[in-house]
Amino acid sequence: MVIKAADMLIARRAxxxxxxxxxxxxxxxxxNGASALPPEAQTFLESYKALLKQMPEPEATxxxxxxxYQAYYGEMGGAGAPPELPVQSTVQAKDxxxxxxxxxxxxKPAGPKGMxxxxxxxxxxxxxxxxxxxxxxxxxxYYLQ
Numbered sequence: 001m002v003i004k005a006a007d008m009l010i011a012r013r014a015x016x017x018x019x020x021x022x023x024x025x026x027x028x029x030x031x032n033g034a035s036a037l038p039p040e041a042q043t044f045l046e047s048y049k050a051l052l053k054q055m056p057e058p059e060a061t062x063x064x065x066x067x068x069y070q071a072y073y074g075e076m077g078g079a080g081a082p083p084e085l086p087v088q089s090t091v092q093a094k095d096x097x098x099x100x101x102x103x104x105x106x107x108k109p110a111g112p113k114g115m116x117x118x119x120x121x122x123x124x125x126x127x128x129x130x131x132x133x134x135x136x137x138x139x140x141x142y143y144l145q
Contacts, residue, residue, distance in 0.1 A: 007080075010073060010077060011069075011073055011078060011082055013076060014069050014073040014075075014076050014082065018065050018066075018072050019065055021041070021068065022044070022048075022061070022064060022068060025044065025045055026048075029045055044064060044068055047067065048060060048064040051063050051064060
């Protein structure tokens with residue numbers, strides 16, 4: 001049996017779509033959102049649940065994906081029976097997400113509070129700043145009268 005390049009392209013697209021849809025539908029079912037899925041998805045999930053009673057989860061998953069692949073292959077215009085694709089590796093992909101870690105807090109300067117060292121800016125007390133603003137305000141009011 002000769003497989004055309006176009007049929008192989010359709011087969012790969014159908015397999016990719018089947019795997020993506022199944023993962024999405026399975027997650028929706030885990031989040032109690034299966035009722036919002038289309039009837040086709042609900043049918044595939046029911047067949048998946050039936051297969052889970054007969055075989056382990058990885059085999060049930062692959063069998064359901066194969067059923068979806070066959071259905072998608074026909075929908076996408078594939079001619080005849082869908083070609084066999086190489087089996088995906090069952091090795092789980094390593095998660096490359098790293099946990100967020102807070103940056104270390106900066107070291108507090110040694111010595112009394114407010115004395116940061118030779119590069120530290122001198123701080124003006126709030127009361128002194130307020131007093132200067134009052135003087136400026138009174139001066140402007142006096143000048144304008």
